[in-house]
Amino acid sequence: MSGPSRILGVNQMSTLSVRVTAVAKAALDVRQLQLALPDGAPLPAYEPGSHIDVHLGPSLVRQYSLCGECGDLSTYTIAVKREANSRGGSRAVHESLSVGTELKISRPRNNFPMAADAEHSLLLAGGIGITPLISMARALQAGGRSFELAAFSRSLDHLAFRADLETGKLAPSSRIHHGLSRDDTEAALRAHLSARRENAHIYLCGPAPFMATGQALARALGWPEEAIHIEHFAPASAPATGADEWFEVRLSRTGVVIPVAPAQTIVDAMRARGMDVETSCEQGVCGTCITSVLSGEPDHRDCFLTAREHAKGDCMAICVSRSRSPLLVLDL
Numbered sequence: 001m002s003g004p005s006r007i008l009g010v011n012q013m014s015t016l017s018v019r020v021t022a023v024a025k026a027a028l029d030v031r032q033l034q035l036a037l038p039d040g041a042p043l044p045a046y047e048p049g050s051h052i053d054v055h056l057g058p059s060l061v062r063q064y065s066l067c068g069e070c071g072d073l074s075t076y077t078i079a080v081k082r083e084a085n086s087r088g089g090s091r092a093v094h095e096s097l098s099v100g101t102e103l104k105i106s107r108p109r110n111n112f113p114m115a116a117d118a119e120h121s122l123l124l125a126g127g128i129g130i131t132p133l134i135s136m137a138r139a140l141q142a143g144g145r146s147f148e149l150a151a152f153s154r155s156l157d158h159l160a161f162r163a164d165l166e167t168g169k170l171a172p173s174s175r176i177h178h179g180l181s182r183d184d185t186e187a188a189l190r191a192h193l194s195a196r197r198e199n200a201h202i203y204l205c206g207p208a209p210f211m212a213t214g215q216a217l218a219r220a221l222g223w224p225e226e227a228i229h230i231e232h233f234a235p236a237s238a239p240a241t242g243a244d245e246w247f248e249v250r251l252s253r254t255g256v257v258i259p260v261a262p263a264q265t266i267v268d269a270m271r272a273r274g275m276d277v278e279t280s281c282e283q284g285v286c287g288t289c290i291t292s293v294l295s296g297e298p299d300h301r302d303c304f305l306t307a308r309e310h311a312k313g314d315c316m317a318i319c320v321s322r323s324r325s326p327l328l329v330l331d332l
């Protein structure tokens with residue numbers, strides 16, 4: 001039998017076939033979709049903060065947070081913003097999907113888990129970053145837990161789930177900020193973060209500058225690192241490439257050694273050898289390609305792993321990260 005050998009990342013997932021059962025406008029430039037199994041059976045359970053991979057076309061897979069009530073497994077709800085510089089994902093969701101469209105999705109996975117023992121949760125959402133946080137807010141409210149959701153948006157028309165936050169069940173615990181300047185956004189974030197409570201945790205999701213500001217303020221105001229949780233939708237910064245050098249990767253299970261050129265990623269180099277590597281975002285954001293490192297020193301370029309995981313160095317995102325040592329041995 002010929003064809004590429006199959007090497008999967010640690011997060012390999014089977015797919016589900018679902019159908020779009022409802023489409024709605026969640027806000028200006030934000031489309032909300034409901035997905036269900038064709039036979040109406042319950043979907044797999046998920047935790048707040050979870051996302052699914054949505055297969056939108058050949059080599060077009062995107063991650064979207066689940067925004068509904070975790071207890072309602074009749075449908076999954078996602079909300080997708082139309083991006084001006086779409087690489088194809090948001091355009092496909094906005095232009096190609098309608099009620100009845102069949103799609104492949106992954107089972108839910110959670111890269112943004114909540115601290116089970118938090119006595120208070122502060123959810124800080126910038127723009128479409130509301131999507132993982134609203135499912136957290138719904139779960140916290142359903143469990144009678146203490147929380148505050150602060151949603152920042154360009155205008156009220158740009159605010160997804162506006163009705164839930166303004167007049168719905170979440171309104172008493174929600175604060176909406178809209179049309180703020182950069183300085184006013186920072187001042188509002190500072191005000192939220194200054195009211196620190198014992199054993200409270202922060203969850204931040206939104207555009208990179210919003211998250212960088214929130215994270216820096218939280219640290220400056222004395223929040224412990226383990227109480228600050230962030231979810232990236234896009235790489236925080238472009239990976240450095242200028243001074244990159246050759247290195248080699250040895251795949252421990254077969255002993256195959258693969259040279260990686262300065263302009264190549266490990267994934268590219270493996271594919272060039274006919275290997276099929278499971279990836280999704282290929283930007284170091286989603287975690288699909290995270291691979292165990294058995295020896296060598298990774299040069300981390302992703303924003304999925306935490307600073308602590310980077311320092312530990314026993315796993316890496318092979319879609320973007322490189323090597324500081326001449327040889328990396330990977331558990332593949």
Ligand code: FES
Pocket residue numbers: 278279280281282283284285286287288289290302304317318319320
């Ligand atoms: S494929 Fe998403 S982090 Fe590598």
